[in-house]
Amino acid sequence: NAGVTQTPKFRILKIGQSMTLQCTQDMNHNYMYWYRQDPGMGLKLIYYSVGAGITDKGEVPNGYNVSRSTTEDFPLRLELAAPSQTSVYFCASSFPSGRSSYEQYFGPGTRLTVT
Amino acid sequence: GENVEQHPSTLSVQEGDSAVIKCTYSDSASNYFPWYKQELGKRPQLIIDIRSNVGEKKDQRIAVTLNKTAKHFSLHITETQPEDSAVYFCAASKAAGAGTASKLTFGTGTRLQVTL
Numbered sequence: 001n002a003g004v005t006q007t008p009k010f011r012i013l014k015i016g017q018s019m020t021l022q023c024t025q026d027m028n029h030n031y032m033y034w035y036r037q038d039p040g041m042g043l044k045l046i047y048y049s050v051g052a053g054i055t056d057k058g059e060v061p062n063g064y065n066v067s068r069s070t071t072e073d074f075p076l077r078l079e080l081a082a083p084s085q086t087s088v089y090f091c092a093s094s095f096p097s098g099r100s101s102y103e104q105y106f107g108p109g110t111r112l113t114v115t
Numbered sequence: 116g117e118n119v120e121q122h123p124s125t126l127s128v129q130e131g132d133s134a135v136i137k138c139t140y141s142d143s144a145s146n147y148f149p150w151y152k153q154e155l156g157k158r159p160q161l162i163i164d165i166r167s168n169v170g171e172k173k174d175q176r177i178a179v180t181l182n183k184t185a186k187h188f189s190l191h192i193t194e195t196q197p198e199d200s201a202v203y204f205c206a207a208s209k210a211a212g213a214g215t216a217s218k219l220t221f222g223t224g225t226r227l228q229v230t231l
Contacts, residue, residue, distance in 0.1 A: 041223055045218055045219065045220075102147050102208075104149075
């Protein structure tokens with residue numbers, strides 16, 4: 001298993017540009033999450049999904065959109081990039097809450113800079 | 116919503132000493148408390164977790180204690196080694212039932228440095 005993979009690893013965007021951060025997991029996890037981590041801070045939840053076709057907002061959803069058309073993929077879309085979106089973005093996945101493990105498995109992250 | 120506070124923000128210990136990191140949470144309905152270790156430039160890795168029906172859990176040199184009444188939980192690392200140097204994050208969530216995601220609220224992290 002590759003686990004959770006993310007592309008790209010690094011990206012520099014100009015203000016107002018758009019991009020999609022890709023996230024794929026091959027563990028057949030139903031639940032997927034997007035977090036952002038600002039320098040020296042903890043992670044904050046942007047959006048999450050409990051299954052294909054179902055998404056919901058987290059703590060900091062403004063400026064982002066998500067979709068979940070398959071169990072494996074959970075892309076994060078930035079429509080009009082702003083400097084405040086400069087951060088490291090982590091995707092994670094987990095089993096449903098009814099399973100014995102609540103552990104979230106994280107991808108390697110995407111470092112995004114908006115200038 | 117949930118609020119998690121973590122202290123201290125930095126901690127320096129000598130190799131072989133113990134390290135303790137403390138977190139408090141605000142939502143009494145939270146029932147799952149993981150600890151993550153993050154090395155520089157890497158992804159967070161789960162090192163131990165505890166659920167609200169347990170007061171303490173150990174895994175070799177690492178232990179976590181939970182006080183539901185006071186709404187705080189702590190990470191204890193004994194016999195620290197240089198490879199324990201990293202940033203440690205606590206988190207809390209309400210892992211309810213089927214169909215409910217475990218939405219983690221993270222603390223702000225503790226930078227642990229183990230010196231020789």
